[in-house]
């Protein structure tokens with residue numbers, strides 16, 4: 001079959017989606033009509049809606065054909081699942097499956113200008129030049145891609161709602177939001193809208209104080225207006241008191257108080273308030289050694305257990321910093337058992353190579369979940385990696401992250417290799433050579449990226465602002481609170497009980513594990529401890545030697561990966577081959593640069609020579 005739509009794992013559906021439907025069932029039947037014909041599958045497939053069910057489905061054999069039985073949205077998920085199984089040569093039959101999490105969210109960081117904050121795949125799919133501007137055929141394909149992996153909630157605008165033009169719930173823009181909601185509804189997708197905490201003031205009130213009666217009334221009126229336009233809206237998403245965004249702190253109110261008037265207004269319509277917890281002091285003085293940024297979210301929220309309304313979900317980034325390559329799990333995720341939480345991950349590769357370097361995230365998510373055993377958040381959210389590039393994600397292979405996210409969000413625990421193989425087969429067909437090579441590359445990509453960038457959980461060695469390329473002290477003397485504290489004696493922040501005490505935010509077993517340099521996992525040792533360059537790591541190497549070796553090895557492996565891809569020429573579509581090849585060449589170059597900059601940094605501070613005698617600057 002011709003791969004004509006720049007991939008995204010559903011080539012058998014072609015590049016057009018039938019429009020004009022209102023229900024998932026209608027969409028399911030239309031999609032099956034296209035897909036089954038293109039897959040050459042002839043037996044009849046019957047779609048039956050199970051009353052009272054929403055998202056679950058099963059696929060059974062019935063005399064002469066197959067039956068998809070499912071809930072309102074389940075029938076569509078079943079239809080895609082059936083076709084995707086057939087397309088990968090698997091049995092289409094599936095026992096009843098229902099998602100582990102009811103909200104499987106995608107957050108776009110798109111501005112009305114059309115720029116995508118931290119976007120590496122072109123411009124916005126929704127906006128341009130201050131207006132809604134989209135190709136509705138493309139948006140239908142977007143709905144299809146998302147629904148095929150069960151993503152059911154999207155926020156199309158940036159959490160940084162900065163300018164008046166970015167406020168989507170105005171009289172002028174709400175009808176446009178409604179059109180997008182209508183377009184995505186038959187895919188089972190509901191919208192969230194990112195709103196600005198201080199919006200009441202943009203709209204003429206003199207305060208946004210959540211305890212002020214006029215503010216409460218104002219939110220009630222706005223929410224009623226929004227739900228009149230979009231009755232099935234999921235709700236609002238808020239970034240408050242975070243990186244210059246206004247919030248309840250302005251009025252000395254806590255976050256539960258801040259969320260309450262908006263949550264109550266939404267509750268009247270069955271709406272949800274997703275409240276982000278990315279709160280820290282971004283105006284720190286680097287000489288201040290008392291404030292430790294990773295402690296901030298827990299300190300802000302943990303005391304508020306039990307105070308948030310039922311329809312509030314706290315959205316927490318997986319690590320206490322900010323989507324670094326390697327961080328421990330945020331202690332806030334273990335805390336507040338009675339409060340609803342969403343785990344936030346980042347598909348867009350802000351700190352992980354800008355969709356130029358390969359970085360496949362499923363192994364990391366599985367790791368997070370197994371660490372959180374017993375405290376798994378009930379909801380999940382991911383920052384989108386999509387843009388208007390022809391291939392949606394810049395790097396063709398970055399599509400695997402969106403695919404894996406959908407399945408991970410649905411099933412919680414998945415077989416990493418099986419999911420990855422499925423994506424490869426759907427995207428590139430069933431060539432065992434291609435499968436072998438890609439499976440290896442994807443599964444090794446995180447460790448590879450980690451090996452030539454910031455070592456041992458240290459993080460933050462990136463160029464400021466852009467967050468691409470090495471700059472070990474790029475954030476060292478800045479206000480963002482992310483310090484490595486390297487000097488002649490050592491590097492890292494002591495977060496043990498005798499240091500900043502950050503480890504004490506964890507449950508006792510984790511606190512003990514991380515807090516003791518002898519038991520702390522090696523890959524996180526510089527996150528939790530300050531060590532000398534000659535400290536012997538569990539691997540038996542000194543810290544300095546470990547850094548040199550991993551960086552030389554990482555750069556070598558990045559080059560080997562580029563070579564390995566070259567051997568697939570002719571086995572994958574030409575455009576995909578070229579897209580990935582060009583990126584692998586850049587990645588190999590990046591890895592050499594990272595190697596030299598990071599090694600030089602450790603060498604200059606430590607004076608420790610490389611025992612293998614390689615060149616250090």
Ligand code: GCU
Nearest residue numbers: 117118159160239278322350
């Ligand atoms: C990071 C990122 C910002 C983003 C922020 C957030 O700090 O660099 O661009 O706005 O995360 O998650 O809100």
